[in-house]
Amino acid sequence: xxxxxxxxxxxxxxxxxxxxxxxxxxxxxxxxxxxxxxxxxxxxxxxxxxxxxxxxxxxxxxxxxxxxxxxxxxxxxxxxxxxxxxxxxxxxxxxxxxxxxxxxxxxxxxxxxxxxxxxxxxxxxxxxxxxxxxxxxxxxxxxxxxxxxxxxxxxxxxxxxxxxxxxxxxxxxxxxxxxxxxxxxxxxxxxxxxxxxxxxxxxxxxxxxxxxxxxxxxxxxxxxxxxxxxxxxxxxxxxxxxxxxxxxxxxxxxxxxxxxxxxxxxxxxxxxxxxxxxxxxxxxxxxxxxxxxxxxxxxxxxxxxxxxxxxxxxxxxxxxxxxxxxxxxxxxxxxxxxxxxxxxxxxxxxxxxxxxxxxxxxxxxxxxxxxxxxxxxxxxxxxxxxxxxxxxxxxxxxxxxxxxxxxxxxxxxxxxxxxxxxxxxxxxxxxxxxxxxxxxxxxxxxxxxxxxxxxxxxxxxxxxxxxxxxxxxxxxxxxxxxxxxxxxxxxxxxxxxxxxxxxxxxxxxxxxxxxxxxxx
Amino acid sequence: xxxxxxxxxxxxxxxxxxxxxxxxxxxxxxxxxxxxxxxxxxxxxxxxxxxxxxxxxxxxxxxxxxxxxxxxxxxxxxxxxxxxxxxxxxxxxxxxxxxxxxxxxxxxxxxxxxxxxxxxxxxxxxxx
Numbered sequence: 001x002x003x004x005x006x007x008x009x010x011x012x013x014x015x016x017x018x019x020x021x022x023x024x025x026x027x028x029x030x031x032x033x034x035x036x037x038x039x040x041x042x043x044x045x046x047x048x049x050x051x052x053x054x055x056x057x058x059x060x061x062x063x064x065x066x067x068x069x070x071x072x073x074x075x076x077x078x079x080x081x082x083x084x085x086x087x088x089x090x091x092x093x094x095x096x097x098x099x100x101x102x103x104x105x106x107x108x109x110x111x112x113x114x115x116x117x118x119x120x121x122x123x124x125x126x127x128x129x130x131x132x133x134x135x136x137x138x139x140x141x142x143x144x145x146x147x148x149x150x151x152x153x154x155x156x157x158x159x160x161x162x163x164x165x166x167x168x169x170x171x172x173x174x175x176x177x178x179x180x181x182x183x184x185x186x187x188x189x190x191x192x193x194x195x196x197x198x199x200x201x202x203x204x205x206x207x208x209x210x211x212x213x214x215x216x217x218x219x220x221x222x223x224x225x226x227x228x229x230x231x232x233x234x235x236x237x238x239x240x241x242x243x244x245x246x247x248x249x250x251x252x253x254x255x256x257x258x259x260x261x262x263x264x265x266x267x268x269x270x271x272x273x274x275x276x277x278x279x280x281x282x283x284x285x286x287x288x289x290x291x292x293x294x295x296x297x298x299x300x301x302x303x304x305x306x307x308x309x310x311x312x313x314x315x316x317x318x319x320x321x322x323x324x325x326x327x328x329x330x331x332x333x334x335x336x337x338x339x340x341x342x343x344x345x346x347x348x349x350x351x352x353x354x355x356x357x358x359x360x361x362x363x364x365x366x367x368x369x370x371x372x373x374x375x376x377x378x379x380x381x382x383x384x385x386x387x388x389x390x391x392x393x394x395x396x397x398x399x400x401x402x403x404x405x406x407x408x409x410x411x412x413x414x415x416x417x418x419x420x421x422x423x424x425x426x427x428x429x430x431x432x433x434x435x436x437x438x439x440x441x442x443x444x445x446x447x448x449x450x451x452x453x454x455x456x457x458x459x460x461x462x463x464x465x466x467x468x469x470x471x472x473x474x475x476x477x478x479x480x481x482x483x484x485x486x487x488x489x490x491x492x493x494x495x496x497x498x499x500x501x502x503x504x505x506x507x508x509x510x511x512x513x514x515x516x517x518x519x520x
Numbered sequence: 521x522x523x524x525x526x527x528x529x530x531x532x533x534x535x536x537x538x539x540x541x542x543x544x545x546x547x548x549x550x551x552x553x554x555x556x557x558x559x560x561x562x563x564x565x566x567x568x569x570x571x572x573x574x575x576x577x578x579x580x581x582x583x584x585x586x587x588x589x590x591x592x593x594x595x596x597x598x599x600x601x602x603x604x605x606x607x608x609x610x611x612x613x614x615x616x617x618x619x620x621x622x623x624x625x626x627x628x629x630x631x632x633x634x635x636x637x638x639x640x641x642x643x644x645x646x647x648x
Contacts, residue, residue, distance in 0.1 A: 452608070453607050453608040453609050454579050454606065454607045454609070457606045457607070457608060458531060458534075458579075458606040458628075460606075461534070461606040461628035461629040462531065462533045462534055462537065462628075462629070464629045465534070465537040465541070465628070465629035465630065466533070466537055468629070468631065469537060469540050469541060469544065472544060498608070499608055502608045
């Protein structure tokens with residue numbers, strides 16, 4: 001059996017063209033195979049086609065006239081289509097078309113084969129077109145002899161895509177470098193980096209100017225930053241620091257400088273090693289910041305704290321601070337004096353429960369008081385009596401009975417959570433004693449007023465009444481009548497004095513009205 | 521017309537002085553005096569004798585004038601009661617003015633004028 005087609009395929013022209021094509025495709029195949037990171041349908045399509053071309057070429061050489069030889073690439077294509085070939089995302093179009101192309105060579109009836117080929121092309125083309133394979137690629141692949149064009153086209157597309165990606169990445173890198181440069185240039189800090197030989201790698205302009213100002217050397221990459229330090233002491237200092245960082249340690253220190261105006265300037269240096277992924281140090285970065293303002297602020301804060309502590313310690317009011325568990329975390333001298341705690345024995349970690357034992361707390365309602373302060377955030381004010389003579393209070397050196405006033409209020413954090421309770425205490429023993437005296441005196445005065453008002457006045461009323469009756473009796477002689485008149489008059493005078501006395505010692509109900517109005 | 525008066529006061533001198541004062545006014549009267557307010561309460565609860573007015577003292581031992589009135593409330597006699605006191609305490613006067621059982625309040629000693637005013641308030645026709 002013979003045909004014109006196979007006759008043609010046996011011609012030297014066909015064979016030489018065919019060999020050239022196969023050579024080109026082998027090269028493209030190898031090129032594609034060693035491309036790492038390549039992806040996309042076009043790439044795989046081209047890769048697959050070139051491999052099939054080579055594979056089928058050799059098969060056709062071995063058994064050119066075997067009708068069933070195309071079954072091998074057909075099975076391969078089926079595997080690929082079922083997506084079981086290592087998960088490769090290859091479209092069906094490429095290998096189907098290649099398969100058909102080579103079947104065309106192998107089937108004797110060229111017109112019949114051509115018809116099948118057209119059918120497969122159309123079927124594959126239309127079925128795969130919308131799945132991402134460009135129609136022009138399909139067309140190029142189906143034309144015998146120009147398959148390699150598609151390969152180059154694919155490779156070109158791939159390279160073009162890779163170039164675009166590279167350009168974009170370069171641009172991003174340049175932008176981030178620029179951002180970094182802007183960042184280190186716009187900061188007030190001096191920033192520089194050195195390698196393991198103390199040679200300058202990079203740095204901001206502020207550092208370059210400072211370096212030039214100090215050493216007279218124009219700083220460039222490669223300049224040894226230690227070499228130009230004139231002072232031996234300073235050289236040793238910086239060398240030690242650099243060496244420490246270059247073995248992988250981080251160093252942070254502060255330096256106080258005095259400028260010409262005699263005002264202190266503080267610098268903070270942070271030295272960090274630069275490490276490779278394997279942990280080897282290849283250099284160091286150094287950042288020097290002017291922290292004078294921060295230091296001034298810190299100093300003022302310390303002064304204010306000292307002032308506040310001084311006020312709390314020396315104020316004549318007892319001050320105690322309790323944490324949320326009732327532990328006393330601070331107690332000032334006045335409070336120690338009130339409670340009779342000797343200064344050498346003063347313990348700041350004495351808990352409230354230790355000082356005032358449980359029973360005492362419950363007895364005086366202090367447990368409830370602290371719960372109210374912590375849980376309800378209430379301000380509490382109460383007066384307490386404390387007898388240091390009772391055995392429970394042996395912790396105190398005092399042996400007397402005192403009264404003190406407590407003002408307990410909560411301290412909040414920024415989330416309005418109670419973090420501590422402040423207790424201000426004032427000894428009011430003298431005031432309470434005075435109050436007691438006043439109350440006692442007042443009670444006696446009231447009794448006196450009652451005596452005048454009720455008891456003393458009764459006989460006087462009777463004398464007035466009786467003398468009035470006698471006076472109105474006509475039987476008296478004129479002299480006696482005058483005596484009765486005097487008696488009556490004197491008794492009235494006495495009664496009047498009693499009334500006035502009673503008025504003076506009686507507190508009027510509206511006595512506190514002014515205060516009430518003022519407070520309301 | 522004879523006016524019937526009941527006096528409840530532990531001060532017998534006062535009771536006698538009052539009687540003498542009424543007598544001097546020329547008024548015909550009958551007086552029943554009690555030095556112990558408890559006895560007066562007992563008397564008033566048993567006897568159905570009618571009185572024209574009562575003169576009641578505030579400060580008495582065991583049962584004072586106010587306590588007497590509280591107990592007397594249940595007996596509920598229908599005649600005017602005048603409270604008399606030698607006390608200078610203005611609180612007593614305020615309390616008396618608000619008390620529903622009291623017709624009047626006067627500070628001792630009683631004078632002719634006061635006594636006539638009491639009779640007048642009690643709407644008793646007397647011949648002065």
